Amino acid sequence: MQDWSTLVQFAAFVDDPALENSQSVVDRQVRHNLLRAREALGEVAYQQAWMTGTQLRLSDVVALATHLAHPQPPQEELPSAELTPREWEVLALISQGHPDRRVARLLGISPGTASKHVSNLLGKLGLRNRVELARWAIEHAL
Secondary structure (H helix, E strand, C coil), rough: CCCHHHHHHHHHCCCCHHHHHHCCCCCCCCCHHHHHHHHHCCCCHHHHCCCCCCCHHHHHHHHHHHHHHHHCCCCCCCCEEECCCHHHHHHHHHHHCCCCHHHHHHHHHCCHHHHHHHHHHHHHHCCCCCCHHHHHHCCCCC
């Protein structure tokens, strides 16, 4: 399973309380896959996928199920829908080499908030440090 986010969204839509205690083979596999998804995505991305899933409509779920049944070959996409406007601003400043304190001053936010935005960006983009974050931004012409 490579599309962990879709799996988590689907499970959140269904959100069957009996799943936790069920001993059926299928339910045990679902629980196992959700644990793997949490590990693969990280806690922040997992929680975001779960929240998205709780807000889906039935037509969205049908599209997700179709996607799970017929996965498309991986394509690199910009996660524009997943980043907030403020995160895009922080990302642009990070790609210019500004430290958190300078980002905070330029955006009129606290250094702690700037640092939190950087952490969120790292989690959402699956990167490990500011250098990778800046490189990602530059490679995607931001």
